[in-house]
Amino acid sequence: MKKERNYIVLIIVLTTIALIGLTCFQAYWINISIDQRKNQLKEQIQISIYEIVDRVEKFEALKKAERSGKLSALLGKSNSDLFSELSKDIYLQDSILNELNIQLRSGIEKDEKLINSFVKDLLSINYYAKFEDRLSKEDLETIIYQTFDKNKFNSTIEYALMGAKGELIYSSVDDSTLLKEIEQSSYNTQLFPDDFFNAEFILHFLVKNETQYILKSMWAMLILSILFLIIIVSAFYYNISIIYKQKKLSLIKNDFINNMTHELKTPISTISLACEALNDKDLSRDEKNRARFINTIKEENQRLGGLVENVLQSATVEKETLNLKLELLNLHAIIDKSIKNSALQVSNKNGQLDFILKAKNTLLEGDKTHLINVFSNLIDNALKYSTNIPVITISSEDVINGIVVKIKDNGIGIAKEHQLKIFDKLYRIPTGDRHDVKGFGLGLSYVKSIVEKHNGTIKVESQLGKGSTFTIQLESAKEN
Incomplete structure (x- = not known):
């Protein structure tokens, strides 16, 4: 290097x-x-x-x-x-x-x-x-x-x-x-x-x-000289920027591979140990141990599936040919489904998930699967970046020609210099060699892409040590 x-x-x-x-x-x-x-x-x-x-x-x-x-x-x-x-x-x-x-x-x-x-x-x-x-x-x-x-x-x-x-x-x-x-x-x-x-x-x-x-x-000669000089300087700047972008992409790629290896290695190792334990005749005779090992394999398998799903989601969004399956949806129902999907994770962390859904005009045209993934990703992030008992609040309210949903947490917060970059693909806030925060840097990039494909916007407000608030605004369905 x-x-x-x-x-x-x-x-x-x-x-x-x-x-x-x-x-x-x-x-x-x-x-x-x-x-x-x-x-x-x-x-x-x-x-x-x-x-x-x-x-x-x-x-x-x-x-x-x-x-x-x-x-x-x-x-x-x-x-x-x-x-x-x-x-x-x-x-x-x-x-x-x-x-x-x-x-x-x-x-x-x-x-x-x-x-x-x-x-x-x-x-x-x-x-x-x-x-x-x-x-x-x-x-x-x-x-x-x-x-x-x-x-x-x-x-x-x-x-x-x-x-x-x-x-x-x-x-x-x-x-x-x-x-x-x-x-x-x-x-x-x-x-x-x-x-x-x-x-x-x-x-x-x-x-x-x-x-x-x-x-x-001499205007012709002077203009041509200056023009050629500008072209050369621009080409030089472009090449240097390409070199730095390639270097940055190389670092991001290596970071992604390291994170992916770490994320995949843990559930694979756990499944391998559980399988070995089940092969042990003495341990497998105990029904409680047997059920515990089988449950561990199931959970780790679901975790592996979730990791693969995150990568597939990002790859799907990258395709310009992605077609959303638009249908008339109730946004509160989508949020409710996302909360239920994350309930077990919140429970495992002894967390608290509150929702204050005040919006009344909740109908919109959207892709059910992708919108559920959007809110699930944001809830998952709120859990991952909470050092204490996580407290997550989801609220909604009506605005002109739309609806606003806010996901607020009491996590570690995001520094200002990272707030504009967290929606970039593969971007992860630097943590050195620590791998206690899981993820590939794909979640928020996917969230932003799906929101924008629904003609919506997303922004973040955050302070270090005081948590973060993600605000999503989507268009309401037009009345016939």
């Missing part, structure tokens, strides 16, 4: 170590994946920022050319809404820039002076213009948000454009606290980096809920 216990402990320890190691390994890889995603996000944002700077410069060049009227001339178009469309769509800007590139390369199709003038306008800088004239807030926001959208970046972006002296030029927020966060963000770049003489303009970006965005982009 000790070797088996050590083996179980070893399995649990090794499995626990493996589970902890697997959990740590999984957490490590998730952490690496999050770091990689963070780096990818930073790279994605940085690429978008560089693209924004480039687009702002291109937009400014197109804006100058359009204002000078040379863009339409160079493209051979006279659409007055051209620039209005340009300011709303960065994709259209790319298209026009590509077309300009083609037109500039094919100098045959355009006047050389016009081209040179156009290039000169692109390279010139208006040193005295206000920044608002150079780039409006609406145009800047269009470039920023369309660029991030083009790069499939769906998180909320806030920005702030600051001058060389730290003055605020444009911002997507009004809140001073959030504005400070934007300024302190690691995402920033110089706008118009090719300007040699103008003051620097710094464009700051803030990614709101960056961690949440990263986790959201």
